Amino acid sequence: MPLASIPSPSQGVWYLGVIPIRAYALCIVLGVIVAVAIGERRWRARGGTPGTIVDLAVWAVPFGLVGGRLYHVITDWQLYFGPDAIHTPIEALYVWNGGLGIWGAVALGALGVWFGCRSRGISISAVADVAAPAIAVGQAIGRLGNYFNQELFGSPTNLPWALEIDPDKPGTLPGISTYHPAFLYELLWDLGLALVLVWAGRKFALRHGRVFMLYVAGYTLGRFWIEGLRIDSAHHILGLRLNQWTSVVLFVAALVWFWLSRNKTGEERVVTEPQDGHPADPAHEADQADDHETVSQGSQADAGEAEGQDGETALVSTFAQTGGEADPAHAADQADEAETAAGRSAVKSERGTTGEGGTA
Numbered sequence: 001m002p003l004a005s006i007p008s009p010s011q012g013v014w015y016l017g018v019i020p021i022r023a024y025a026l027c028i029v030l031g032v033i034v035a036v037a038i039g040e041r042r043w044r045a046r047g048g049t050p051g052t053i054v055d056l057a058v059w060a061v062p063f064g065l066v067g068g069r070l071y072h073v074i075t076d077w078q079l080y081f082g083p084d085a086i087h088t089p090i091e092a093l094y095v096w097n098g099g100l101g102i103w104g105a106v107a108l109g110a111l112g113v114w115f116g117c118r119s120r121g122i123s124i125s126a127v128a129d130v131a132a133p134a135i136a137v138g139q140a141i142g143r144l145g146n147y148f149n150q151e152l153f154g155s156p157t158n159l160p161w162a163l164e165i166d167p168d169k170p171g172t173l174p175g176i177s178t179y180h181p182a183f184l185y186e187l188l189w190d191l192g193l194a195l196v197l198v199w200a201g202r203k204f205a206l207r208h209g210r211v212f213m214l215y216v217a218g219y220t221l222g223r224f225w226i227e228g229l230r231i232d233s234a235h236h237i238l239g240l241r242l243n244q245w246t247s248v249v250l251f252v253a254a255l256v257w258f259w260l261s262r263n264k265t266g267e268e269r270v271v272t273e274p275q276d277g278h279p280a281d282p283a284h285e286a287d288q289a290d291d292h293e294t295v296s297q298g299s300q301a302d303a304g305e306a307e308g309q310d311g312e313t314a315l316v317s318t319f320a321q322t323g324g325e326a327d328p329a330h331a332a333d334q335a336d337e338a339e340t341a342a343g344r345s346a347v348k349s350e351r352g353t354t355g356e357g358g359t360a
Contacts, residue, residue, distance in 0.1 A: 002158040005178050008165060012148035022096045027145035032061055035131075035138030042130045048270035052120065056127065059112035067108025069093075071101025075235065075242055079170075086170060098149040102139065102223075103246055123268035128212035129201065133194040136215060140190035146183040154180030154229030171232030180229045189222035208264045209257070216254035220247040 039053040117124040146152035162178035224247040
């Protein structure tokens with residue numbers, strides 16, 4: 001027996017009447033809330049539209065939960081199906097009992113964010129860089145759920161920080177009660193990784209998804225050795241657990257992406273509809289449209305009034321010449337008489353120039 005150890009919680013479920021309140025679910029929800037809050041703060045600091053990360057979380061969270069559960073069930077299918085299953089098939093849907101694969105959560109969660117970014121017209125690489133440290137912190141909080149469920153522990157140990165696990169939990173060994181607290185190792189690794197990501201992003205002005213690729217590489221590096229401590233059942237390939245091989249592949253892919261994008265430049269849109277450096281306000285645009293319409297109508301009215309004034313001036317002029325009320329018929333007669341007089345003057349002028357009966 002170790003000189004000291006970390007006791008596991010006596011229970012992970014409390015009841016509010018007949019409603020179960022599960023510590024695992026609370027930790028996941030708290031992790032999401034903190035991650036969104038951190039991401040939102042970082043997004044605004046980068047000049048993005050306030051509320052964007054909150055809106056994108058509406059896409060990311062349900063996609064991520066489905067993806068995380070699918071990855072867990074697919075990679076640990078023997079826990080729910082087959083002759084040696086320790087759970088019934090329907091329990092594959094019981095997310096609150098634990099079991100979310102981070103790889104599936106990130107993959108489908110990223111797909112949800114991609115849909116959200118396309119609908120808003122913003123850069124997904126900018127969102128990924130902003131969200132990377134927030135995701136790491138959210139994962140750290142979520143790992144506390146594994147503590148309440150007494151899962152994600154490693155091999156037996158007598159170290160002072162050994163974790164006490166009930167003997168009836170899956171993955172335990174006969175006669176052994178203390179194990180490596182793998183959940184705690186990952187929690188601390190995630191918090192340290194978040195700090196490194198914030199520092200590196202500022203120090204080297206990382207953009208175009210490079211902070212997120214650094215997150216993937218850093219997380220998989222830690223996950224590889226933490227996964228190697230676990231003794232619960234899992235698929236093995238060439239002596240390594242499946243999650244270790246996944247870590248290797250993603251680590252290499254992240255480093256390649258990080259390297260290839262080192263010279264990538266260009267702006268990344270962080271506002272939905274930029275307008276003088278600020279996002280467009282639909283209500284303000286509607287007010288402006290109404291103002292323009294009012295001004296246009298006023299201009300047309302002014303033009304019509306001016307045209308009416310010109311007509312009125314002509315009418316007053318005619319009235320003044322006739323000395324009485326303007327008569328349209330009389331005005332027409334005057335115009336005809338003026339035209340006839342002009343013609344006679346032209347004839348007289350021509351005769352005066354050439355002489356009576358002479359030739360030019």
